[in-house]
Amino acid sequence: MKVFDGNVTSATGFKAAGNAVGLKKVKKDMALITSEVPAVAAGCFTSNIVKAAPVLWDMEHIDNKICGIAVNSGNANACTGEQGLADAKTTAACLAELMGCNEDNVLVCSTGVIGVNLNMDKLLKGVKITYPMLGDDAESGANAAQAIMTTDTYPKTIAVEITLDGKKVTIGGMAKGSGMINPNMATMLCFITTDCAVAKPLLDKALKECVADTFNMITVDGDTSTNDTVLVLANGMAQNAEINTENADYNAFKEALMAVCKDLAVKVVDDGEGATKLMEVHVTGAATVEDARKIASSVTSSNLFKAALFGEDANWGRVLCAMGYSGAEFDPMEVTIVFRSEGGEIKLMDEGTPIVFDEELASKILKEHKIYIDIMLKEGGSEAVGWGCDLTYDYVKINGDYRS
C-alpha cells in the first residue's frame, strides 16, 4: 500500500471544486464532488436522533448510485423543520440538473450554525458558479477540502494506492473536524472516493468495520453532532474485477480504506477545538472488543483526565476512574497502566498496585504532543485503540463565544 498526499480527486473519474459563495463572510464554503460514472455509495451517519436535514436526505438516498455530492459550510441546516428538508432536496436537484442526472442520485452535506434556515439564494447560485470549477487535479480536491472546514486549523486529506487484480486502485479522502467558532456544532464530515469496483454490500461492510475502529473511536468533547457523516463513493473505473465476496481483494481494499479512515480520524482529533495534545489509548486484555472500546472511549472522554493532560499532570488515577465508569467489566486489582511518548515510558499502576514514580520522567513524557496510554487488563484477549485530545482554555473560549 502506497500512502501519498492526495485527496478526493486522486481516484480515477472523480472531480471536485471548492469555492467561496457567501455563506461564510470570506472563506470558502461550497464544495462539490462528482463522479464521471454513477458510483456505488456507502454512508455512516450520526447516531443522534436529532438528525440534520441533509443527513435524512442522504440516509434515504445512499442505496442509489451516486453522481455527485454538494457540501456547504457556514450553516448546518439542522433543527430547521420542514423548510430544512425542502432545502436539502432543492440543493440536490440543483446539482442534479447541472449534471444531467436525477436528484435522487445526488447527496448533500451541511455544517455550520444550527437552527437557522439556509440562505437558498446564495446556496443555489453558489452551486451554479462552483460547478464549472470542477477539476480532477489535486488542487481542485485541495480547494474542496478547504471549503468544508469550520474551526479546523488545517485541511485534512490523504490518499492510498493499492494493486488489485493487476489494476491500480486508489482511495482518497478529505475530512473536517470538530467545532465552529461562530457558532455551533462539533460536526465531523468525511468524504472518500475510490475507483475500486466493489459491490454495494461489500462496500457497506468495509465502511462499517472501518468506521467502528476509527471515526467511532475518536472524541473531542463527547458531543455527538446532528450532522456527522462519512460517505464513500466507489465508481469502479479502476476496472479491477468487482469485489463481491470477502476474498483477498476485499481484505486488501478494506485495509486500504481503514488506513484512509484512520489517518483522517486522527487528524480530526489532533486538530480538535483548542487541543494541544493528542492521546492514543491502547486497551489490551479485555474480555470483549466492546469492553475494550468502552474503556478506551471513557478515558478519551473524561474531562478530568483531558484537563490533566493539558496540565501535563501524570494523573493516572483519573484514567482508572474513567475506566471504572465505562460500563465495561474488569477487576481493578489486575489493571496495569503505562504512559509513554517520545520522551520515555513510565509504569504508574502495576496489576492493581500504584507505583511510586519518577515525577521528572513523567513530566518529560507529558511535555510531548502525542501521548500513548497503555491499559492492560487480565480479562481476555480483546483490544481496542481510541484517540482523544486535551481540554483547554481555548476549547472553552471557542465554544463560549457569542454566536455573532
Place this chain on the structure above:
Amino acid sequence: MKVFDGNVTSATGFKAAGNAVGLKKVKKDMALITSEVPAVAAGCFTSNIVKAAPVLWDMEHIDNKICGIAVNSGNANACTGEQGLADAKTTAACLAELMGCNEDNVLVCSTGVIGVNLNMDKLLKGVKITYPMLGDDAESGANAAQAIMTTDTYPKTIAVEITLDGKKVTIGGMAKGSGMINPNMATMLCFITTDCAVAKPLLDKALKECVADTFNMITVDGDTSTNDTVLVLANGMAQNAEINTENADYNAFKEALMAVCKDLAVKVVDDGEGATKLMEVHVTGAATVEDARKIASSVTSSNLFKAALFGEDANWGRVLCAMGYSGAEFDPMEVTIVFRSEGGEIKLMDEGTPIVFDEELASKILKEHKIYIDIMLKEGGSEAVGWGCDLTYDYVKINGDYRS
C-alpha cells in the same frame, strides 16, 4: 416543614467535630460524627466499579447499627490496593475503640488525592485528638462541614424540622462537592443525621428515592468518582412511633429528607469547580421518568452547551443536540425549548420550529446566575429536573494544575 441553618448536629443525640490533623497542609481535614445511641443507617455509593477502600468498607457495614463516622479529606484512599482496605478497617477500629463499640459499627469516608496510601500515623493520631472535640452544638457541626471540603469554596449544610406523631423530628446534613485542586477526583460526600425513628427498609427506600431525584440528577463534569457516598443515620431519639410502613409519617419524612438532599445537591453543583452559572433543566411531557432524566442529564452534561452557558450564548441548538444523543426516544419535531431566569423568559423552539428571537432579551436572561431550561415534549406525562453548571476557564485551570 421548617427549613433552618442547621447541620449534622441539629438532630437530637448527634455530635460532630472538625479538625486540622495534618493530612492537608493547613486546613481542616478530619471530621467525626457520632450518635449517642446506635443508629439505623442507609447509604448510596458510587456506581464506578473502581471503588475506593472506604466505599467498600461502608457497603459491607451499612446494614449494621452505626455509632460513628470518621471522615478525612486530603487523601481519598482510592486505588490503594490491599493496604487501602486495611487502612479503612484500622481507621474504623480506632474510632470504635474510643467510642467503646465494635469496628463493624463505624463507617469511614475519604476524599482527596488518589493512588497514594494514607499517612496512617497522622490519621490515627488525628482521630484521637479530634474525638475529645465532639460537640452537639451548631459550631461543632459547622467545623465538621469545613473539614470535609476539598475545592469547595464554601461549606454546605442545611437542616429541616417536621412534626411526626406529635414529636419534633429533625433532619440535618452536610455535603462536599466536586473536585480537588491538589489533585484528583471530583468526589461528592454527603452525611445526613436524623433523630427520626424509622425502620431500616423504609430508610433505605426513602434515601434511594431521594437520591434518584437529587444527587443522581446533578453533574459537574460527568466524571463519576471512585468515592461518591451519601450516608444517613437515624437514631430514633425523637421518640416518634417508628416508621415501618409507607404511611403518612413515611411520606412526611421522605419529603423532608428530599428537601435536605435537594438543597445539598444543588449547592454542590452551584459550587462546582470553576462554575459561574447554575442551570436547572426541567423536562416535561416525556414518555417515562427514565427518558425525562436521561434528557435532563444529557443537557446538563454537554460540554458544548456548558461552554455556551459560560459565554452567555442562547445556543439552544446544543440543547436539542444533547437531547438527541441522550438515549431517550422523542420526536424532535414536537420539541419546545424555553430559557428563563430573573431577567425574563424566551421561547427558542416551538414544537419543532426554530423561533427568530430577541437577542437582547436572550442576553439579558443569560446574564443572570441561575438559568432555567424548560424542555417540553409530547411523548407522555413524565417529567424530571436536573442541575448542572457551566464549563469555564477555571474548571480547566483547577483540573489542569499539577498535583504538587
